Amino acid sequence: MDNNYGVKISAPGTNVKFGSVNDITFNTKYPFLKIDTQLPTGFQSINLSIINDPPEPDGFIDVDKYTVIYQFKHGYSYTPSLETLFYVVSPFPGVPYYQQYFLDSGILSAHTAFDGASIYAVADNTNVYFIVWKYYEPGLGGQQNPLSGILLRISCHVFVDDLSGA
Amino acid sequence: MFAWSWGTVQMASDNKASPAPNTSFGFKISKPTFNAFKTSGQNYIFNSSWPSLQIAFQTTITSLSSLTFDTTYYAYRVPHNLGYPPFTFMWAVNKRYSTLANTYERYIPAVDNTYIYLQIPSSETLFAPVNIKCFNINLTKDVDYTLLTGDNSFLAYDSNFGIKIAKGNKQTTSKDLRDYVVHSRAQSPLMLAVKTQKTITNPVSTVDGSYTIQYTSKLSYPAWVYGFVGRSTANNYYQFGQLYSQAYPRTFTDGFVSYISYLPSSGDDSATLVITRDPMFAPTITSVTY
Numbered sequence: 001m002d003n004n005y006g007v008k009i010s011a012p013g014t015n016v017k018f019g020s021v022n023d024i025t026f027n028t029k030y031p032f033l034k035i036d037t038q039l040p041t042g043f044q045s046i047n048l049s050i051i052n053d054p055p056e057p058d059g060f061i062d063v064d065k066y067t068v069i070y071q072f073k074h075g076y077s078y079t080p081s082l083e084t085l086f087y088v089v090s091p092f093p094g095v096p097y098y099q100q101y102f103l104d105s106g107i108l109s110a111h112t113a114f115d116g117a118s119i120y121a122v123a124d125n126t127n128v129y130f131i132v133w134k135y136y137e138p139g140l141g142g143q144q145n146p147l148s149g150i151l152l153r154i155s156c157h158v159f160v161d162d163l164s165g166a
Numbered sequence: 167m168f169a170w171s172w173g174t175v176q177m178a179s180d181n182k183a184s185p186a187p188n189t190s191f192g193f194k195i196s197k198p199t200f201n202a203f204k205t206s207g208q209n210y211i212f213n214s215s216w217p218s219l220q221i222a223f224q225t226t227i228t229s230l231s232s233l234t235f236d237t238t239y240y241a242y243r244v245p246h247n248l249g250y251p252p253f254t255f256m257w258a259v260n261k262r263y264s265t266l267a268n269t270y271e272r273y274i275p276a277v278d279n280t281y282i283y284l285q286i287p288s289s290e291t292l293f294a295p296v297n298i299k300c301f302n303i304n305l306t307k308d309v310d311y312t313l314l315t316g317d318n319s320f321l322a323y324d325s326n327f328g329i330k331i332a333k334g335n336k337q338t339t340s341k342d343l344r345d346y347v348v349h350s351r352a353q354s355p356l357m358l359a360v361k362t363q364k365t366i367t368n369p370v371s372t373v374d375g376s377y378t379i380q381y382t383s384k385l386s387y388p389a390w391v392y393g394f395v396g397r398s399t400a401n402n403y404y405q406f407g408q409l410y411s412q413a414y415p416r417t418f419t420d421g422f423v424s425y426i427s428y429l430p431s432s433g434d435d436s437a438t439l440v441i442t443r444d445p446m447f448a449p450t451i452t453s454v455t456y
Contacts, residue, residue, distance in 0.1 A: 005334075006331060006347065007214075007331070009192045009193075009214055025186075025192060025214065025215060025217075026192055026214040026215075027220065027302070028331050028347045028348055029347075030220035030221055030222050030302050030347075031220065031221045031333065031346075031347045031348075032218050032219070032220050032221075032347065032348050032349075032352070032354045033218070033219040033220070033221060033299070033301070033354045033355065034343055034346075034349065034352035034353070034354060035352060035353055035354065035355075035445055036343055036351065036352050037323060037351055037352060037353055037445075037447050038323050038351060040450040041450070043444065043445060043447070043449045043450065044449050044450045044451075044452050045449040045450070045451050045452070046452045046453075046454065047451075047452070047453040047454070048454055048455075048456070049453070049454070049455045049456070050455070050456050051455045051456060052456055054456070066262070066263040066265070068266070069456040070454050070456060072452075079268075079270055081255070081257060081272070081297070081299070082257070082270070082272060083255070083272055083355075083390075085388060085390055085421070087388050087421060097411075099409060099410060100420055101388060101391075101409065101419055101420050101421050102409050102410075103272075103390065103391075103392075103409065104271060104272045104273070105271065106409065106410070107410060120260075120262075120271060121271070122260050122266065122269035122270060122271045123269060123270055124266065124268050124269045124270070125268075129266060129269060131263055131266070133262065133263070155387075155388075155390075155444060155449070157355060157444075157445075160343040160344055160352055161221075161299070161344060162344060163226060163257050163270060163295070163297035164226055164297070165224050165225045165226030165297055165298070
């Protein structure tokens with residue numbers, strides 16, 4: 001982020017030295033957030049079909065259950081920045097609550113405030129993981145949340161940029 | 167299209183357009199054999215008019231105890247000093263699943279003209295390290311970018327064509343794309359629009375006294391939508407609107423029609439939708455089952 005070199009383009013009528021962020025249409029002062037166009041895992045559209053129901057917690061001692069339902073190697077030797085867009089193409093039939101659209105994490109199924117099945121996307125220095133988190137408390141009216149039959153379309157951006165802040 | 171069964175849906179009319187500055191100038195690099203003056207869409211390797219996400223400030227917090235805890239917003243705060251409330255992402259260690267305790271998840275923090283506030287959903291716990299990236303997108307400024315076409319083909323890379331500018335202490339011979347400010351082998355997600363309360367078409371509050379900002383994407387696939395509610399009287403403090411019901415602020419979207427409401431009686435006097443899209447090349451299509 002050096003001011004002494006690079007390329008800066010402003011809108012017509014705007015002095016390139018003084019334009020605000022909205023008036024400068026291109027400025028190499030600021031690094032681009034980058035996706036490698038040649039890395040197949042950099043930008044994926046993933047159709048994720050849940051055929052087998054991820055395990056439920058027993059609901060008494062164990063109210064939480066985490067299951068990695070899909071993972072892939074992202075191709076970097078460090079932890080990259082990651083963003084994911086989830087779109088539920090087919091929800092579980094009859095489920096009273098779910099999110100059709102969410103970013104990074106969201107609810108696939110819920111009946112009450114005391115149960116739910118969520119999915120979230122995370123990355124470490126090797127893989128990107130999609131993790132289902134189920135919980136329910138039957139003593140408070142919670143129910144299990146079967147997920148088999150759900151179809152998700154996931155847009156996944158694995159950025160070149162790491163999390164070092166450099 | 168909306169699947170939520172809880173909460174109030176208060177759609178409005180789309181906000182008025184605020185065309186981006188004229189970008190018919192700058193520089194364009196076409197693929198070999200294509201005329202950069204005449205071609206369009208996927209035939210460009212690089213176009214300075216693409217409204218890319220650029221990082222105006224970034225940092226990594228290794229210890230939360232080194233930060234000031236803001237008792238107004240109940241969040242650790244980090245100065246960015248950009249002078250405007252920037253569109254910001256943060257990635258924090260996620261320890262919900264103990265077997266994978268070194269994974270990172272993205273969150274959208276609150277911001278104001280001076281600080282980033284490290285807020286995450288109340289059901290979760292914030293752990294360090296936390297990486298923050300603020301973009302050169304001002305949440306108070308409306309802008310609509312031209313809907314570009316040409317995102318349906320694979321972009322083969324030819325090292326004999328393109329542009330690359332290395333960061334200050336790096337070399338243009340580096341093979342590590344992290345070392346570059348810009349490199350035509352890489353692309354960014356693109357901006358579609360920033361919509362604020364300034365461009366509401368019909369600024370009439372609803373029964374509960376709220377006002378709604380709305381945007382409809384013309385993309386053929388769901389856009390990336392981020393809603394915020396703000397307080398100009400509090401140094402332009404903007405808080406992310408979650409996408410689930412019973413949240414305030416809450417962003418409503420199916421990826422096509424998006425809106426967010428703000429409630430002046432709660433102290434909020436502004437709101438913003440930020441809409442981004444996929445980069446200008448086709449994704450790898452993957453089909454998997456569990």
